[in-house]
Amino acid sequence: MVNSAERSADNAWSDAALHAAPYPVLVADPVGTVRRANEAFGLLVPDAVEGSALCEVLPDWLLLAHDRLSAAPAPHAPPPRGEVAGRSFEAHATRLPEGEVVWWLTDDTDVRLAERRLLQERNRTAFLARASNELLSSLNLDRCMEVAGRLAAAHLADAAVVIAPPRGRALSVVSADGTGAHSRQLTGVAPESVPGLAEALRGFPPVPSRWIDPAAAPEWLVPEDFGPVGAMVVTPLPGHGVPAGALVLLRRAHHAAFSESEESFARLFAARAGAAMSAARLYAEQAQITETLMRELLPPRVGQVGGVEFAARYRAAKDGERVGGDFYDIHPAAAPQDESLVVLGDVCGKGLDAAVLTGKIRNTLHALLPLSGDHVRMLRLLNGALLSSHHTRFATLVMASARRRADRVELRVTCAGHPAPLVVRADGRVAEVETHGNLVGVLPEIDAVTAPLILAPGESLVLFTDGITESKGGPLGDELFGDARLRRALAHCAGMPAEAVAEHVQMLATEWVGVNKHDDMAVVTVTAPRGSSRRAPGGTPTEGHGA
């Protein structure tokens, strides 16, 4: 028990402490009225004077916390939070022995604001990282635009429109809203009708992102069924020195307009989207150029011509490439009684440089086609052409002229420094064709011997490059595939269609090398079809699926 003097001294001390406390403090008595409130609390709630009812003066959140406090004190619950007079507070309660409760309010307005900003920044960073991942995963312009539109609509606005710089007259546009993205090709629309858009699409002169009056926006710019537009902003997409297009963000009428921070964040996103889109555009342009230049160098498709089956397989030394130093070509006969010419060769070297020379050889041979009745003469002319060119490379090749006679195929075969082709007889015998000659592109004068050959139905002539026989691998990893294995494999190929023979040889050689490095590989087969007595020569040419 304390005496009254001590008690009053105590009160005086606690009054002083209460008023000096750096927080708004309120003491509530057990009957639900204000016992005392300090000056700081009075500034927040002027009505909180001694004796006033708590339910009259306390904000709802604090009153609720007060009631819960007396009911069931929870040990580790976070302190109650809420607003008083426009600022945010955390309330901490201290229970006094007589059932009084002291409420200490700490102002966390700035902390909350900082927390909210931090969270927002974190979300934005995470979004930008994810956006970069998604945008950079594809080098396809359509897909980049679609991804950019979808992301912008989901995170930056109610809808987004991505516009690529025009190619020709059509404008490529992707519109996205919360439900998805779809792309359109628009003709006859004028980017000039939207302020800043034409400049953004041209990439010059530099423009900031611009607000546009929704009422003035052309119809094509607003996604279908979007409803009234509240706010609209056009942001240029910066590319790698080339214009990448523009991003238009839209908000519905009842939503808040874009804040300054949202707008600047949209620019960060636009920078990423623009970089991805311009990379995709550059890739597409390069691929287009490569495709055009490569078209002449790619191994041609072959099939049946004039009752003779041709098939071919090709694999370049490098997996990523489609051409190399091996080549083949087929020049179909103009009329059924004429000869078709097939050529297979190997230019010294690999890769694109070698491929360029194969193109030259193929073109030269094409021009020499009228002379194909005399292989040796053709080879001499080719030799002269190669010697006079700036290429220092040489080539080996083998050529065969083929024509159908009744159910047989008549051939003339000439080899120029190349592995001699093999002939697969109907009974499974495999023999070298007896032709030989000099390689082309080295000696001033060359010679070669042409061998005549007749294929009965089901027999095949197999032309191949040394990439097949010299492939290294096998179960032990370092053995040559070799002539003997090739011959053994071909012995099983009697009576097979040309496609199957070519496929079989190619498969065996490729499986032989496994994961080892290998040279270019090419194989061409010429086959006299079986069961062909019932079919007229030249009937039903079917296209092969070689290469």
Added chain:
Amino acid sequence: MTTSSAPPAPLTAGDQVPFYTSRLWEAVRAGDEYAAGTGVRDALTDGVPPETLLLDVIGGVQRRVGAEWAANRLSVAQEHAATAINERVIALLAQHPDVPPVPPARGRITVACVDGEWHALPARLLAEVLRLRGWRVDYLGAQVPAPHLIAHLHLTNPDLVALSSSLVTRLPAAHATITACQATGVPVLVGGAAFGSDGRHARQLGADAWAPDARQAAERLRRPLTRRKADHQAIDDLPHLADQEYTLAARGSRQLVREVLAGLESRFPTLLDYDDVQRDHTAQDVAHLVEFLTAALYTDDTELFSGFLVWTADVLRARAVPPESLLPALDLLERALRDFPRAVGLITRSRQALSRALRASGPPAARQLDPGQPA
């Protein structure tokens, strides 16, 4: 083209498929492309739907080709000949006036085989079926190096890639291809025997969808595929790879083959008298064993290896080679890999499965052959 050999009597729909399948099979076995083409044209005229013709008749013949090879009634070369004829027949069908082109209205699909895969026909059949169902299809064929496929995806932006693999030994390559496709944002549907009859390897390797056959693949594509998250890492699919056993075994696989071969030769001196062809065969058999073991290490799937052993035992029996000859090779393999606990466990469990199968199997009956094994 005239239909010179029309069927003798009208067939009911239920009889059509077996009738034309056996007719095509006879033509294919005889290597008669002309008869094969006529048979398929007759079937069309007879009202067999193109999809049925592709999947049940041509597909049926192709499945039989695989089974006949396994039973040693067809050589690898003959298998290629049969497949080449089937390919031609499919091309013929695609150009036939009774199969009007379907306008592509559903989106674009790239169909390809995993690199190293030679069984292109299932993919080809799928490509044709999808075309019939209104998809725009880019068929890239067999043996597609992953860089080609990825370049194609960047250029064409398809809605999805359909990837086919029949060989479980190509699963590591399939995984690399699946993740590469997904990294470009394109979802991947996989199919083929390699992924298991229940598609377990499709799920394991993170494919977005799996279908057991072309028809179900086409059905599955009625619903859209969802793309995986861009931040997916390939290693998440196969956490066991962290033990490096696959990496080391795959890198040293040629050495493993040598060790096992040398061990076999010292145990069975008769092997030294083998000629080149026989030696090649033995070496290739051992190389297959090692390939399947490394694939099993990659997928951490004992059944993959034990299934191969049991299947090989059947094939050996069909070729009049005692299947017990597998056991010493397994012992040697286990000894060579003694420092790799996961591999040793795998071999031990697989040997038990093989021994059970050897005890259980009587005479070489026509056991159900798994088309997922090498042909």
